[in-house]
Amino acid sequence: MTGQTLVKVGMADLNIAMEGAVLKTTGLGSCVGLTLFDPQSKVAGMAHVMLPSSEIARESQLNIAKYADTAIPELLGRMEAVGARLGRIEAKMAGGAQMFALGGSDTLRIGPRNVESCKVILQHYRIPILGMDTGGNYGRTVEFDSYKGILLIRSVQHGVKEI
Known part of the structure; x- marks a missing residue:
């Protein structure tokens, strides 16, 4: 995916792209890179979701992109504002790894909980x-093509794959 406009999505961030621009986020461990796409309007969105629910938020100014339950509605709103329609939107996602060996504590299973919440x-x-492309115990970098609707996933352990 070269020669196209690159729209970077940071950690606990979200953005939209159109006209063939590529959305990219890096450092997906337990975080989920969620992409939404309207194939008719060619409007795409990506959220780098860090945590499953804003109910656990402790910051004084809520970062809506950080949590699955607030990032997805915000992303949908931004996409609809530029021509996407909810009934046509499709999703793809990657990440949600369990990066560290932990005991049975569910509160520390952030990756799987992020995937389930999404x-x-x-x-x-x-x-x-x-x-x-979720789970495992390895990190990922993802790029989403807003024209073709292809999610490209890179990882050191597993190379490159497209979904």
Whole structure:
């Protein structure tokens, strides 16, 4: 995906892209890189979700991009504002790894909980998930092409794959 405009999405960040621009985020360990795409309007969005729910937020100024339950509605709103329609939007996601060996504590299973939270919210909006590369114990970098709707996933351990 070279020669195209690159739109970077930082950690606990989200953004949209159109007209073939590529959304990119790095450093996905337990975080989830969630992409939304309207194939008709060619509007794409990406959120770098760090945590499953804003109910655990401790910051005085809530970062809505940080949490699955606030990032997804915000991303949908931004996409719809530039021509996407909810009934056409599709999702793909990557990340949600379990980066460290932990005991049985569910509170520390951030990666799997991030994936599950994203799935529940997408189901609420009736957004189909067309592809996923989640879990494992390794990091990922992802790029999403806003023209073709292709999610490119890179990892040191597993090379490059497209979904």
